[in-house]
Amino acid sequence: MPGQAHVTDTAYHYDGTFAGFLCCIFESYARREIPADVCPPQQAQLTLYGVRDIATDATRARRVAAGLGRLGPAVRDRIATGFLHSAAPGKDLALLRFARLAFARGPQAAQMLGDADAAEAFALERAVLGEAHHYIEFLRFEERGGMLGAVIHPKHCVLPLLRGHFCSRLPGEDFLIFDAVHGAALLRQNRRVQYLAMQRYEPAPDTEEADWQALWKRFFRALTIEERRNARAQQTHLPRRFWPDMCEMQPDAPGDGPKHT
Amino acid sequence: MDLAQKLEILADSAKYDVACTSSGVDRPGRHGSLGSCAAAGICHAFTPDGRCVSLLKVLYSNACAYDCGYCVNRRSNDRPRASFTPRELAELTIGFYRRNYIEGLFLSSAVLGSPDRTMELMIEALRILRQEYRFNGYIHAKTIPGADPLLVERLGLLADRLSVNIELPSEGSLRELAPDKKKSAILRPMGQIAVQSAASRRDLAVYKRAPAFAPAGQSTQMIIGATPESDRHILNLTEALYKKYALKRVFFSAYLPVVADRRLPALTTRPPLLREHRLYQADWLLRYYHFSAGELLNEAEPNLDPYLDPKCTWAVRHPEFFPVEVNTAPREELLRVPGIGPKSALRIVQARRMQRLGLPELKRIGVVLKRAQYFITCNGHAPARGTRAEIAGALLDPGAFGIGVQQLSLDDFAPKPLPAAAPAVHELAAQGVAPAQAAQLVREEALTCLVRRM
Numbered sequence: 001m002p003g004q005a006h007v008t009d010t011a012y013h014y015d016g017t018f019a020g021f022l023c024c025i026f027e028s029y030a031r032r033e034i035p036a037d038v039c040p041p042q043q044a045q046l047t048l049y050g051v052r053d054i055a056t057d058a059t060r061a062r063r064v065a066a067g068l069g070r071l072g073p074a075v076r077d078r079i080a081t082g083f084l085h086s087a088a089p090g091k092d093l094a095l096l097r098f099a100r101l102a103f104a105r106g107p108q109a110a111q112m113l114g115d116a117d118a119a120e121a122f123a124l125e126r127a128v129l130g131e132a133h134h135y136i137e138f139l140r141f142e143e144r145g146g147m148l149g150a151v152i153h154p155k156h157c158v159l160p161l162l163r164g165h166f167c168s169r170l171p172g173e174d175f176l177i178f179d180a181v182h183g184a185a186l187l188r189q190n191r192r193v194q195y196l197a198m199q200r201y202e203p204a205p206d207t208e209e210a211d212w213q214a215l216w217k218r219f220f221r222a223l224t225i226e227e228r229r230n231a232r233a234q235q236t237h238l239p240r241r242f243w244p245d246m247c248e249m250q251p252d253a254p255g256d257g258p259k260h261t
Numbered sequence: 262m263d264l265a266q267k268l269e270i271l272a273d274s275a276k277y278d279v280a281c282t283s284s285g286v287d288r289p290g291r292h293g294s295l296g297s298c299a300a301a302g303i304c305h306a307f308t309p310d311g312r313c314v315s316l317l318k319v320l321y322s323n324a325c326a327y328d329c330g331y332c333v334n335r336r337s338n339d340r341p342r343a344s345f346t347p348r349e350l351a352e353l354t355i356g357f358y359r360r361n362y363i364e365g366l367f368l369s370s371a372v373l374g375s376p377d378r379t380m381e382l383m384i385e386a387l388r389i390l391r392q393e394y395r396f397n398g399y400i401h402a403k404t405i406p407g408a409d410p411l412l413v414e415r416l417g418l419l420a421d422r423l424s425v426n427i428e429l430p431s432e433g434s435l436r437e438l439a440p441d442k443k444k445s446a447i448l449r450p451m452g453q454i455a456v457q458s459a460a461s462r463r464d465l466a467v468y469k470r471a472p473a474f475a476p477a478g479q480s481t482q483m484i485i486g487a488t489p490e491s492d493r494h495i496l497n498l499t500e501a502l503y504k505k506y507a508l509k510r511v512f513f514s515a516y517l518p519v520v521a522d523r524r525l526p527a528l529t530t531r532p533p534l535l536r537e538h539r540l541y542q543a544d545w546l547l548r549y550y551h552f553s554a555g556e557l558l559n560e561a562e563p564n565l566d567p568y569l570d571p572k573c574t575w576a577v578r579h580p581e582f583f584p585v586e587v588n589t590a591p592r593e594e595l596l597r598v599p600g601i602g603p604k605s606a607l608r609i610v611q612a613r614r615m616q617r618l619g620l621p622e623l624k625r626i627g628v629v630l631k632r633a634q635y636f637i638t639c640n641g642h643a644p645a646r647g648t649r650a651e652i653a654g655a656l657l658d659p660g661a662f663g664i665g666v667q668q669l670s671l672d673d674f675a676p677k678p679l680p681a682a683a684p685a686v687h688e689l690a691a692q693g694v695a696p697a698q699a700a701q702l703v704r705e706e707a708l709t710c711l712v713r714r715m
């Protein structure tokens with residue numbers, strides 16, 4: 001059975017790209033071994049194990065991708081989406097082990113949540129999807145000269161997961177979503193989408209945009225029912241880390257005009 | 262009056278309407294138009310009262326010709342009045358939508374002159390949105406009781422969801438408090454919407470381009486606690502509405518006294534938020550757990566338990582049903598286990614096809630065992646044995662005894678009973694008992710009482 005493999009004490013080091021990660025899976029099969037760790041460059045110094053550098057090879061990556069594709073969308077998406085997770089050390093190893101489980105057991109592996117590797121891969125995917133969904137909810141665009149722009153500070157690399165939603169929703173608009181944590185941006189212009197490396201995005205103040213934000217804030221305030229005030233519920237649904245990028249969660253600037261009570 | 266001021270008045274007037282969901286229809290974006298819809302609904306903000314903001318929820322006008330006793334906008338109440346123009350409303354919706362503030366519009370209105378005139382203005386606003394701005398996002402519109410059926414039909418062709426608020430849970434209460442509204446004026450459009458919406462679904466199945474009439478169905482809302490109906494009455498009515506009019510949702514709104522009226526609870530009455538919460542839990546059991554209203558409440562127990570969620574109450578009353586074996590029980594039986602919801606039940610059913618499930622597997626699947634462990638077996642073994650007091654302790658709903666810092670003002674750090682804590686906790690605290698102690702006293706009593714019932 002091709003799944004026969006021993007656990008080694010070698011760590012795989014790869015270049016941090018998804019193609020590189022797929023090559024780690026390839027290597028693991030070629031050598032019939034399960035590495036002790038799989039590290040992108042950021043984590044590489046920390047490892048206690050012997051090291052094998054895995055070169056990224058487009059042909060091998062494509063072969064593994066095609067294999068994953070045959071295992072069905074649940075398995076494929078779990079690995080591709082889980083890979084966008086950027087907070088858990090050891091996530092690459094968990095995904096590699098899950099990929100092996102899936103190659104051995106077929107598409108049903110996605111539902112084997114009683115298995116430790118399958119459960120971890122599921123948890124990784126869920127964390128990333130959860131965050132992406134939060135941004136679908138809480139991202140705020142500002143308009144500058146007919147173009148919409150938004151700034152987000154996500155834990156994970158969620159831009160690829162926002163693309164489909166916003167392109168479908170705003171078919172006639174140009175927009176930019178700037179991920180300030182990972183220094184990347186999703187730019188849609190003339191119906192074309194590009195990912196850009198980007199370090200800063202600071203739109204100039206604009207009075208028309210400021211008016212819209214003031215209108216929205218006024219609406220938001222008017223909706224609150226004081227007798228039902230429940231700050232804890234608010235924070236459960238809308239965790240504090242999203243607040244800085246949401247205009248209605250900012251205190252009023254001094255000259256914002258008279259307020260009604 | 263400038264637009265910002267109007268918006269403030271008309272949002273403030275609409276805020277007691279609770280149905281702010283954008284769910285029920287899946288519609289991808291279309292080339293040449295603006296917007297899309299997601300069946301599960303999307304929240305875009307949460308107000309400090311913890312409620313989701315999904316739609317631009319406003320009244321078209323709050324200048325009402327009627328005089329319903331429970332309503333802030335009643336004719337005889339002195340408050341600022343405003344009305345939008347159809348175009349203002351459409352532009353506002355588009356401006357907010359493009360910025361990802363909202364999923365769409367929830368439009369309702371006071372009776373501006375006559376029901377027909379009000380509906381015509383609402384229809385014009387929606388027409389501008391759909392036709393001129395080619396708005397493809399979500400629209401929920403509330404029909405005005407007493408409007409012409411032809412106008413209801415036109416509204417339904419523009420909106421995704423329609424609602425007719427039943428307002429009060431019985432005809433007697435309605436007669437007493439809303440003298441301008443007739444029961445028939447509420448039920449007739451409900452029936453019309455149910456029929457036309459079903460017909461349109463049939464047409465759409467045959468012919469893809471057939472016009473969609475309220476594709477996200479209809480919902481209704483009733484006020485809880487303004488009038489004396491029991492939970493049993495309310496739940497039976499809810500169940501009947503789901504069956505008879507194929508409603509998508511019934512919303513409950515805890516009555517918040519807004520005007521002094523001898524027919525209504527005093528102005529100092531706290532809104533019955535815990536009761537509202539329990540009714541929503543019971544409503545979920547009806548919709549997703551295959552429970553019937555008759556199983557949850559009966560003549561001897563006409564009201565939901567404030568300290569236990571309705572599913573736990575049912576479990577305590579039916580020890581003969583348990584334990585449930587997770588490796589073999591059908592999904593409907595798993596759903597009756599306290600702590601197992603539709604998601605966990607589905608994952609259990611899927612996972613056990615591949616492997617036997619023991620306790621570690623259940624944990625990995627993500628089943629919350631705090632309550633479930635006392636009601637299941639894994640391969641014939643009970644994962645936990647508890648004394649009656651331990652089990653009762655796990656079942657009590659901590660929300661009923663919630664104490665927390667609410668920060669009503671910047672320097673307010675004193676813990677208080679949370680808004681949805683049990684009335685007994687609020688009462689003790691109001692009498693001067695320290696909140697934490699009040700919560701503990703009430704909890705102990707609830708625990709003793711529950712142990713006795715087990």
Ligand code: SF4
Pocket residue numbers: 325326327328329332333334335336370371372
């Ligand atoms: S008709 Fe509607 S807005 Fe007017 S008083 Fe009655 S409930 Fe309020």
